[in-house]
Amino acid sequence: xxxxxxxxxxLVDNQPxxxxxxxxxxxxxxxxxxxxxxxxxxxxxxxxxxxVTKANLPSIEQIEKQLRKLVNVIKLRDLSGKEAVHRxxxxxxxxxxxxxxxxxxxxxxxxxxxxxxxxxxxxxxxVSGSTDKLNALINLLKPMGIKKIARTGxxxxxxxxx
Amino acid sequence: xxxxxxxxxxxxxxxxxxxxxxGFPGGAVIEIYDxxxxxDIQHVLVRHEQGAVHAADGYARASxxxxxxxxxxxxxxxxxxxxxxxxxxxxxxxxxITGQVPTQLIGNDAFQEVDIVGxxxxxxxxNYLVNDVNDLAGVMREAFYxxxxxxxxxxxxxxxxxxxxxxxxxxxxxxxxLKSYNPTYSPNMKQLKKVANLVREARRPVIFAGGGIxxxxxxxxxxxxxxxNHIPVTASLMxxxxxxxxxxxxxxxxxxxxxxxxxxxASYCDLMIGxxxxxxxxxxxxxxxxxxxxxxxxxxxxxTSIRKxxxxxxxxxxxxxxxxTRLNELLTDEDSDAMLKQKEEWxxxxxxWKSTNPLAYDQKDVIKxxxxxxxxxELTKGKAIITTEVGQNxxxxxxxxxxxxxxxxxxxxxxxxxxxxLPAAIGAQMAHPDRMVVDIxxxxxxxxxxxxxxxxxxxxLPVKVVILNNRFLGMxxxxxxxxxxxxxxxxxxxCAPDFVKLAEAYGAAGLRAEKPADxxxxxxxxxxxxxxxxxxxxxxAEEGVYPMVPAGAPITEMLxx
Ligand SMILES: Cc1ncc(C[n+]2csc(CCOP(=O)(O)OP(=O)(O)O)c2C)c(N)n1
Numbered sequence: 159x160x161x162x163x164x165x166x167x168x169l170v171d172n173q174p175x176x177x178x179x180x181x182x183x184x185x186x187x188x189x190x191x192x193x194x195x196x197x198x199x200x201x202x203x204x205x206x207x208x209x210v211t212k213a214n215l216p217s218i219e220q221i222e223k224q225l226r227k228l229v230n231v232i233k234l235r236d237l238s239g240k241e242a243v244h245r246x247x248x249x250x251x252x253x254x255x256x257x258x259x260x261x262x263x264x265x266x267x268x269x270x271x272x273x274x275x276x277x278x279x280x281x282x283x284x285v286s287g288s289t290d291k292l293n294a295l296i297n298l299l300k301p302m303g304i305k306k307i308a309r310t311g312x313x314x315x316x317x318x319x320x
Numbered sequence: 321x322x323x324x325x326x327x328x329x330x331x332x333x334x335x336x337x338x339x340x341x342x343g344f345p346g347g348a349v350i351e352i353y354d355x356x357x358x359x360d361i362q363h364v365l366v367r368h369e370q371g372a373v374h375a376a377d378g379y380a381r382a383s384x385x386x387x388x389x390x391x392x393x394x395x396x397x398x399x400x401x402x403x404x405x406x407x408x409x410x411x412x413x414x415x416x417i418t419g420q421v422p423t424q425l426i427g428n429d430a431f432q433e434v435d436i437v438g439x440x441x442x443x444x445x446x447n448y449l450v451n452d453v454n455d456l457a458g459v460m461r462e463a464f465y466x467x468x469x470x471x472x473x474x475x476x477x478x479x480x481x482x483x484x485x486x487x488x489x490x491x492x493x494x495x496x497x498l499k500s501y502n503p504t505y506s507p508n509m510k511q512l513k514k515v516a517n518l519v520r521e522a523r524r525p526v527i528f529a530g531g532g533i534x535x536x537x538x539x540x541x542x543x544x545x546x547x548x549n550h551i552p553v554t555a556s557l558m559x560x561x562x563x564x565x566x567x568x569x570x571x572x573x574x575x576x577x578x579x580x581x582x583x584x585x586a587s588y589c590d591l592m593i594g595x596x597x598x599x600x601x602x603x604x605x606x607x608x609x610x611x612x613x614x615x616x617x618x619x620x621x622x623x624t625s626i627r628k629x630x631x632x633x634x635x636x637x638x639x640x641x642x643x644x645t646r647l648n649e650l651l652t653d654e655d656s657d658a659m660l661k662q663k664e665e666w667x668x669x670x671x672x673w674k675s676t677n678p679l680a681y682d683q684k685d686v687i688k689x690x691x692x693x694x695x696x697x698e699l700t701k702g703k704a705i706i707t708t709e710v711g712q713n714x715x716x717x718x719x720x721x722x723x724x725x726x727x728x729x730x731x732x733x734x735x736x737x738x739x740x741x742l743p744a745a746i747g748a749q750m751a752h753p754d755r756m757v758v759d760i761x762x763x764x765x766x767x768x769x770x771x772x773x774x775x776x777x778x779x780x781l782p783v784k785v786v787i788l789n790n791r792f793l794g795m796x797x798x799x800x801x802x803x804x805x806x807x808x809x810x811x812x813x814x815c816a817p818d819f820v821k822l823a824e825a826y827g828a829a830g831l832r833a834e835k836p837a838d839x840x841x842x843x844x845x846x847x848x849x850x851x852x853x854x855x856x857x858x859x860x861a862e863e864g865v866y867p868m869v870p871a872g873a874p875i876t877e878m879l880x881x
Binding site: 220232 | 437438441442445446449466498499500501622623624627628
């Protein structure tokens, strides 16, 4: 059966060991995590975990049920569809030889991202947007030479009804 | 009132009506023990921490209460892991209290420090490290609550030594409130109505009952449901006793060592009602071929059990007892006669299956293990609490002891853990001092926790151990015989102790039967002895458990005797 990408978001108790329970469920059952993002919410006792995984339909159903079964998972939602806003952020350290600087800056402009650090031979670019946008940018920068990259993985929120 | 952690711990145990604890002391729990002796709670000193957990498991199953054990940090804690995993697989409510090194030493690789919370995370329902004495009362309440509610299971509470001695004002926690944990007990009525309609229409229905029937105390409701609607019943190993094993509608156990008629009925039914089951691979065999022609209804309290292994037509999350009660209301007695007529053909087909390949063995000059179990059944009138070890002994117990009542068959089903039976029998005997408790054992498994004989002797627990002694790790040998060209690699157990002398060395009684004619007399004598007894039956070495479905094959493909 076809594997599809799923963005799961969950509210969990902000306590030691909780992330390990969530992650352990994936490793223990042979599921893969593509990206993972965790931080406290407005309520300091609650954290939000956003997790991207690839799975076929029966597996994702099982994964979601297993996650809901964890005592520390308060709420879980699959935000893969259009009803949610998805964003990802990346810091990209790209080689900036004098001859390619103008080109890089043009790309930065088109993608509406920012140069946040400049060195003699590099720029660090901060970008946020959809995963597709980030991938497109990375593809364009590749020819200049990407030294390092740090991506946050997706975060997502359900669009509130008007 | 200001109290120490140790005192608070005792108070929470008393509040939970704990009467018995199985445990083993050590440095990290010495202060807990110092408080424990001041209470009325009886502590059973086991000889190995694995035994403590299995005993708590057996106690929980026999009594319906939460079983409790107490062990020290480090090796004491790691020794509990197998027992916890077994209780987790079988959804048995236990609370395991482990000592831990003082909080300031945690993470320093201190003496007898292990991260038991990390180790047991995947094999507990939930677990806790108590960092602050102020959390202790609440955590203990939650632990008991989680252990017994929803799908029950083991909960571990790890308590650092300094938390035991720390003082605080004790505030009783009366109610547990967990915003994230809220098991669904009430089944969806719409779905149940669909089930009722399917039951009315079905021509070839089968009920498949599991451990959930026993855990939710639903055997009366199940029996009424089956009788009223004339539906034959099979069960998983864990479900035995949930429906009377002597009932005309009883098909026998299903699965790898299921009866011919149970496996055939499950395979040719047009409606399967699975209640309190999880469609384990030992039950289904090849999943694609399982109940191929049937609409499958699956009722279980754990949503993760549903659609995990097989696709179902009607999933229902809820308590088995509640669901069956509702179904019994929906299907009135007026339907009963019409339903019987509709099912006559099916029931007579099942009768045929019953007579073509019944469970059978041929008792000649060497004792057959099945014969021992049958005689035990007769002599105890089917009323004993039976625990088992794992392997052939377990399967023969399941096939030949016809359990009429729930909570009388105590076995490590999901984990299949050798060494379970004797400590579990000790736990069951603690719960029911006046009942006959028998561990049906293999000569291999019994050696895994044989040290608990000392516990039985110390506490004058008259458990009877019936060893079906085939001088082999029989079940593995059987696989080798059938699938590995009879190469008996490391399954011969010729070098074993003399179990009669061993029993005597422990201060128990030992008896032996070597001829079929002695079986009854030895059983009768053993049962009449007021203390613990080991009965060693020299049985046919290469007897096999049949029927047998090779792993992964459809359950219709049974190897028969
Ligand atoms: C702790 C543990 N180790 C290994 C096994 C694998 N195993 C399953 S059945 C069996 C043989 C058990 O032999 P015995 O207790 O003599 O019982 P028999 O099958 O002969 O009745 C073994 C080794 C197990 N189930 N549990």
